[in-house]
Amino acid sequence: MQTSSRGIALVGFDADDTLWRSQDFFDEAQQRFEQIIAQYVDLDDAGNRLYEVESRNIAFFGYGVKGMALSMIEAAVEITGASIRAADIGRIVSLAKELLQHPVELLPGVRAAVEAVAAHHPVVLITKGDLFHQEAKVRESGLADLFRRIEIVSEKDPATYARLFEEFGIEAARFLMVGNSLRSDIAPVLQLGGWGVHVPYHTTWAHEADAQLPDAQARMRSIASLAELPQALQALEAAASQA
């Protein structure tokens, strides 16, 4: 990796809801889950009940479509008092397969923004979730060639970023992360002394919305879309060079 003595030496990009749409499709799947459940019970909190099951199952299943589908099935059995029919369980399995096969839809301006950054900095992709599904999306995105490394991790916490910095041979203070999740992309990197550009997505899974930012606002910017990334990067780059 590049090692000039100051400034940003490596830029990391999150993938889901940063480079391509993802949460929308999960939200749609959840709506269809609620429609299936509504045949059995009249609930206005089926979504919350599902989230409870998903939250307690993260320790077993981790993130991703397959774990979501198993949690949906568990929640469906629980919520309906085990009255759900097998054919409707089969529909939940089909939801998972559709989600896993959904075409990758890049967000507007993504390729141009990544190319603009990659022209001046090595870039890596750091994404969380199911190895098999994430690899398929990276392949299908057509962006794989732009990234020096593709890292698929099970959790985006300070320990994971610290391990990656060691593998990359880079100090945290020379690393900038771009992503939609304050919890997974921004907070842990700031905490380690790195830099962040937050690009909020219009919908966020409850789990990712739960974030505590360290007192390091000078080392981050928020932008409305990746089209603003080169400018934000330049501003933080100037700050990093003086750091």
Place this chain on the structure above:
Amino acid sequence: MQTSSRGIALVGFDADDTLWRSQDFFDEAQQRFEQIIAQYVDLDDAGNRLYEVESRNIAFFGYGVKGMALSMIEAAVEITGASIRAADIGRIVSLAKELLQHPVELLPGVRAAVEAVAAHHPVVLITKGDLFHQEAKVRESGLADLFRRIEIVSEKDPATYARLFEEFGIEAARFLMVGNSLRSDIAPVLQLGGWGVHVPYHTTWAHEADAQLPDAQARMRSIASLAELPQALQALEAAASQA
């Protein structure tokens, strides 16, 4: 990584059924699946029916417990003509959770064998399957510290090994892989010009049993247990040094 000019410079270990028991627990889960199904239909080929569903679903789910559980649920709905009760579907989800939480049971002599190899060669762990579950097993095994790198991959084919050799900065001819699967651990490494030590396990998933070995028997050895590994490695090392 180490780069003396000849001989084996890096040794890779498979994990499931090479370092610790795995297929036994999958076999047990499958027996319990068949017992659940037997309440509904009188079949002597429920196992084959499940394998058919698993095989066609690998393209969607990849390997691992969560994909297996979703395939079991799909197969259960199919085999029972959608007559299976929700409570029994719930039992299949529980099977998956039990499998994911099963304590890691190292195979006999594993720690001593890996330590003996690691005393003379850098060693890496290369395992296939679910990122989240494999990471948990590596942590729990107590062996993580022995390995220079832990690589969890979605498929063990020549393309994957070629990418890893590039990341490791090593030629195939300097790499030796130790594992129980001819298909995943031995054949692709031999095909690329590397070396292999096959340690058969007493039970093999049908998918892994399906292997075609290249004509490279001089570059592999079969041993009955990892206790014989140092000797097999020495024999291949001698051959590699003359290659």
